[in-house]
Amino acid sequence: MPSSIKSMFSLQLLMSHLLDLDTFLSSLHHIIDDVRIRCPAISLSCHVMYAFLNDKVPADQDAISMSQLLILLNQENPKVLPTEAAEVSELLKTLSEKGFIVFFDTDLADSWIVLRQDTLLEKVSGVLFAPTHFKEHIPIASNTGVIPISVLKCHFPQYNIDMITQFLIRFELCQPITLALNNTALQVSPICSCPDLFFPALVSASKPDDVAISNDAFCWRMCTVSINQSFSPRFLHVLVSRIADEFPLPYLDICLNPDLLRYNRCCNVWRRGISWRSEEGFTTIIEMSESFRCLQCAVSTYDKTDITYSSLVLSVIKVITVACNEFCPSVSRKEFITCPPKVTSDHVAATVECEVLKKILLKGTRQVTEYKGNKDVSVSRWREVEPQLPTLLGVRLKQDPITASLTADDHTKIYQTTKSASRQWRAIGGVLGFTFDELDSIVREPGRHGDEDYYAAMLRRWLDWAPPNHTLPSLLNLLSALRAEGKEIQANYLEAMYTK
Numbered sequence: 001m002p003s004s005i006k007s008m009f010s011l012q013l014l015m016s017h018l019l020d021l022d023t024f025l026s027s028l029h030h031i032i033d034d035v036r037i038r039c040p041a042i043s044l045s046c047h048v049m050y051a052f053l054n055d056k057v058p059a060d061q062d063a064i065s066m067s068q069l070l071i072l073l074n075q076e077n078p079k080v081l082p083t084e085a086a087e088v089s090e091l092l093k094t095l096s097e098k099g100f101i102v103f104f105d106t107d108l109a110d111s112w113i114v115l116r117q118d119t120l121l122e123k124v125s126g127v128l129f130a131p132t133h134f135k136e137h138i139p140i141a142s143n144t145g146v147i148p149i150s151v152l153k154c155h156f157p158q159y160n161i162d163m164i165t166q167f168l169i170r171f172e173l174c175q176p177i178t179l180a181l182n183n184t185a186l187q188v189s190p191i192c193s194c195p196d197l198f199f200p201a202l203v204s205a206s207k208p209d210d211v212a213i214s215n216d217a218f219c220w221r222m223c224t225v226s227i228n229q230s231f232s233p234r235f236l237h238v239l240v241s242r243i244a245d246e247f248p249l250p251y252l253d254i255c256l257n258p259d260l261l262r263y264n265r266c267c268n269v270w271r272r273g274i275s276w277r278s279e280e281g282f283t284t285i286i287e288m289s290e291s292f293r294c295l296q297c298a299v300s301t302y303d304k305t306d307i308t309y310s311s312l313v314l315s316v317i318k319v320i321t322v323a324c325n326e327f328c329p330s331v332s333r334k335e336f337i338t339c340p341p342k343v344t345s346d347h348v349a350a351t352v353e354c355e356v357l358k359k360i361l362l363k364g365t366r367q368v369t370e371y372k373g374n375k376d377v378s379v380s381r382w383r384e385v386e387p388q389l390p391t392l393l394g395v396r397l398k399q400d401p402i403t404a405s406l407t408a409d410d411h412t413k414i415y416q417t418t419k420s421a422s423r424q425w426r427a428i429g430g431v432l433g434f435t436f437d438e439l440d441s442i443v444r445e446p447g448r449h450g451d452e453d454y455y456a457a458m459l460r461r462w463l464d465w466a467p468p469n470h471t472l473p474s475l476l477n478l479l480s481a482l483r484a485e486g487k488e489i490q491a492n493y494l495e496a497m498y499t500k
Contacts, residue, residue, distance in 0.1 A: 066111035112163040142263035145203040175237040204270040217300035219338035230292040235327035248276035310388040343381040422455035431481035
């Protein structure tokens, strides 16, 4: 207690000995009021408030609202306790900080005080997390770990849903999420402002054994720059829930609560990630590292020329970056792409920063020589593995000689450069899309003698008219055909002629 208050208190008591009892009690009441005004959070008022809550609130009532408490205070009118909402709130904050109660300091009219948090926690968690073979178990969770607040309200009718929601969030049993950002028709709690809750304890703790990243997958990573920074768990929880809501197909279960049908998806969800297989056959895995410093997105497919492939990758990356900007705005981060071993000089997978790769593509450089030391990355080879690499990186190239169309004017240069590969002209033509009958017709043409003539005629047909079933006459496709037949030297020489 401050010394000035102690001096005033002693002086008033000394003078009270000279007065009658009524005057003494009146003086004492004024002294207490003065002390309470100057130090509203002293232990005496807190203890009296705590005793008042235990005496006046029924034993079977685990929580009380601020409005109900104010009514009790005005009815009982205890002399040492305030009756104004702001002053009562300060006392409740102190008790909550000391751990005697749990006070949700929101709008004063809607604030709640939990008096018996152990009892409430046992009742709520017993329903939410009871194993399936327990009689208390109720199937109220989806396979993505999301429970809408409307479902909680149905299973806890004896409690105020805003109080239950705040209680679960305060004890970090769940994270509030908003799946449909633009859907205003959802019933949103005025306290939580989110219609859904994600419960990490309701999903698997570890990644399923059958979930693995394939060697040909497109791998995109987002990592923190500083070792002292990390992504927040809430960012991951919201991200996984939004991904599950937007991309995987619905999983229909006739035994499931109808209110949970939207949240049940054809995917695997675990504590640090999610995986699913799309209708087009794309397998996607999103996983956070144990240190929460790196998030990886891997998408694998058999046909990387499919336009829906790049569309899926870009859509997933957009959801990730939007969520990161929303929940981790102060985290400095960089984006990377992991290229497969077949495109590096030492045939070992290398990770290249997206910004570096974008600059290289815009410059038209063929090698990433300044990155990863001896693991030089052949951009042209990478383009064969990832035909839509510029699209995935958001790069618009002007005129790339690798993907530019070839014409009949290129015939002489191509033939003279790759003539030594003419013995495999049939195999190369097959890779370019020619059928056996079309290749036989080249042999039957008059004036053709030997593999070199056949190879020259096949190239001319491909450059002149490119039948519908053939690959488009581009340098990229021709390089792929040559390398598929082991003509690496001829392919490299031809590539150098066009890109130098």
